[in-house]
Amino acid sequence: MRNRILALLLICVLIALPTxxxxxxxxxxxxxxxxxxxxxxxxxxxxxxxxxxxxxxxGHAAFFGIGAYVVGxxxxxxxxxxxxxxxxxxxxxxxxxxxxxxxxxxxxxAAIGALSLRTGGVQFIMITLAFAQMLFFLFVSLKAYGGEDxxxxxxxxxLPGLNMRDKATFYYVVLAIAVLFFFGLxxxxxxxxxxxxxxxxxxxxxxxxxxxxxxxxKLYAFILSGMGAGLAGALMANFLRFASPDMMHWTKxxxxxxxVILGGVGTLFGPFLGAGAFLILETFLAEWSENWPxxxxxxxxxxxxxxxxxxxxxxxxxxxxxxxxxx
Amino acid sequence: MSVxxxxxxxxxxxxxLIATDHVSLDVREGEIHALIGPxxxxxxxxxxxxxxxxxxxxxxxxxxxxxxTGLKVPERxxxxxxxxxxxxxxxxxxxxLENVGMAIQVREGGNFRIFDLARKRRAVWDxxxxxxxGSGLANRAAIRVADLSHGEKKQLELIVALAMKPRLLLLDExxxxxxxxxxxxxxxxxxxxRKSAAMLLVEHDMEAVFALADRISVLxxxxxxxxxxxxxxRNNPAVREAYLGAEDELC
Numbered sequence: 001m002r003n004r005i006l007a008l009l010l011i012c013v014l015i016a017l018p019t020x021x022x023x024x025x026x027x028x029x030x031x032x033x034x035x036x037x038x039x040x041x042x043x044x045x046x047x048x049x050x051x052x053x054x055x056x057x058x059g060h061a062a063f064f065g066i067g068a069y070v071v072g073x074x075x076x077x078x079x080x081x082x083x084x085x086x087x088x089x090x091x092x093x094x095x096x097x098x099x100x101x102x103x104x105x106x107x108x109x110a111a112i113g114a115l116s117l118r119t120g121g122v123q124f125i126m127i128t129l130a131f132a133q134m135l136f137f138l139f140v141s142l143k144a145y146g147g148e149d150x151x152x153x154x155x156x157x158x159l160p161g162l163n164m165r166d167k168a169t170f171y172y173v174v175l176a177i178a179v180l181f182f183f184g185l186x187x188x189x190x191x192x193x194x195x196x197x198x199x200x201x202x203x204x205x206x207x208x209x210x211x212x213x214x215x216x217x218k219l220y221a222f223i224l225s226g227m228g229a230g231l232a233g234a235l236m237a238n239f240l241r242f243a244s245p246d247m248m249h250w251t252k253x254x255x256x257x258x259x260v261i262l263g264g265v266g267t268l269f270g271p272f273l274g275a276g277a278f279l280i281l282e283t284f285l286a287e288w289s290e291n292w293p294x295x296x297x298x299x300x301x302x303x304x305x306x307x308x309x310x311x312x313x314x315x316x317x318x319x320x321x322x323x324x325x326x327x
Numbered sequence: 328m329s330v331x332x333x334x335x336x337x338x339x340x341x342x343x344l345i346a347t348d349h350v351s352l353d354v355r356e357g358e359i360h361a362l363i364g365p366x367x368x369x370x371x372x373x374x375x376x377x378x379x380x381x382x383x384x385x386x387x388x389x390x391x392x393x394x395x396t397g398l399k400v401p402e403r404x405x406x407x408x409x410x411x412x413x414x415x416x417x418x419x420x421x422x423x424l425e426n427v428g429m430a431i432q433v434r435e436g437g438n439f440r441i442f443d444l445a446r447k448r449r450a451v452w453d454x455x456x457x458x459x460x461g462s463g464l465a466n467r468a469a470i471r472v473a474d475l476s477h478g479e480k481k482q483l484e485l486i487v488a489l490a491m492k493p494r495l496l497l498l499d500e501x502x503x504x505x506x507x508x509x510x511x512x513x514x515x516x517x518x519x520x521r522k523s524a525a526m527l528l529v530e531h532d533m534e535a536v537f538a539l540a541d542r543i544s545v546l547x548x549x550x551x552x553x554x555x556x557x558x559x560x561r562n563n564p565a566v567r568e569a570y571l572g573a574e575d576e577l578c
């Protein structure tokens with residue numbers, strides 16, 4: 001009940017945000033909020049396999065970047081009028097580009113996951129990292145799509161009946177998708193599949209003895225997670241009107257992982273908190289000093305050591321204290 | 328009585344060590360076949376070969392007439408093989424009820440569904456509640472496994488295995504570390520179980536073995552040195568020599 005009120009309150013604030021930022025004359029805050037929502041989805045996708053499934057993927061930016069490039073490549077072909085591979089016409093319709101980005105990211109996740117999941121532990125971390133870097137260098141060398149400069153997307157994908165060039169409209173589209181995404185993810189973690197994947201994280205040997213072939217389940221989780229990251233990447237390409245290899249660089253994978261750890265591994269809302277904290281800190285610390293990563297590192301250290309479970313754990317503990325004090 | 332598990336000429340070597348040396352034995356429908364032997368005899372290795380965690384170098388394993396030698400653990404489970412672990416291996420973050428529920432949920436299938444609600448699977452939870460209610464852990468249903476005592480975990484191992492409704496149960500030292508009262512309760516549970524599943528029981532506790540077993544096989548240095556009824560084994564000089572050593576009397 002309490003959670004429901006909080007969720008409703010949060011959604012109200014998020015809906016009112018464009019009006020608030022306009023009144024304050026701080027348009028950049030709306031852009032920051034949009035980025036937080038998008039990165040929140042990417043981090044939450046990673047958290048599904050990392051926190052719920054126990055698979056530490058260090059190459060998740062690959063799927064984020066793939067999603068972005070699907071939007072970018074389709075936009076390039078739409079602009080030039082030449083079909084991709086001579087058959088697939090380009091498009092700037094978001095109703096086409098987003099599902100396609102999700103599917104393509106899912107296909108890449110299936111291929112990478114099928115190979116990576118044959119290993120475990122440190123090897124799994126290294127092999128996912130290696131695949132992501134392979135894709136990074138592939139796109140760096142793809143001169144047809146801008147090489148390391150990336151693709152500039154001349155205009156944001158269109159949605160029928162909406163003026164997507166308007167920042168507030170785009171924000172609302174992202175917000176709607178993020179809310180649907182969040183409730184879908186919540187459902188996923190409570191589903192039959194979600195409980196099995198969490199069982200595999202806790203004790204793979206036990207689950208095998210119950211009759212669960214872990215590989216297939218982990219692969220399915222990996223694909224779903226890749227699809228989520230692909231969706232976030234496609235939205236990011238639309239937001240930045242730009243797709244570049246940097247979006248799949250290993251540092252981006254690291255950022256996603258920091259967001260997950262900062263927010264709370266294996267929690268539903270933690271990655272969104274983590275994305276928020278990370279991007280807000282990045283924005284304001286960068287204004288303060290160009291050596292901002294140093295300060296960020298210190299803060300991360302304090303949060304990880306001090307909260308043992310990220311911001312979500314901190315909030316849980318504070319609310320428990322407040323409730324205890326109220327009694 | 329028909330044979331449910333039959334092992335022929337099973338071999339497992341680790342480097343130069345022969346852990347399982349041409350072992351042949353069978354377990355019949357409705358029987359408890361005990362496997363005893365001194366420490367290091369290769370009992371756990373054999374159990375792990377049977378459940379599929381270790382691959383065998385030679386020999387065949389048949390479950391209900393079907394060759395399962397090359398199958399993986401989950402495939403064997405699907406054919407009706409259940410096991411308990413010597414060192415308890417459960418889902419520590421979940422409660423007693425949830426552990427049993429997971430076993431039933433997996434048995435029922437449909438676990439690739441991503442938009443249902445696991446806790447709303449009525450059939451699963453009704454059955455899990457019935458299993459727990461009829462067990463010694465009836466008033467511990469909502470306790471997390473991490474907070475259970477050793478004896479309770481041992482019991483839960485067995486309840487979870489039973490919830491899978493196996494045709495054959497491999498029991499790896501279910502009495503290990505239990506006190507006298509807990510052992511008696513476990514013996515009671517196992518003899519109840521006899522009605523629903525055949526069992527291969529690896530156990531050190533001779534009191535339990537003699538109370539439960541229909542037949543006993545003795546494993547020493549990876550080889551079966553004797554196999555027979557309780558009385559035959561009790562009076563077998565080779566068993567006394569190899570297994571009991573200094574002890575004068577079995578039990």
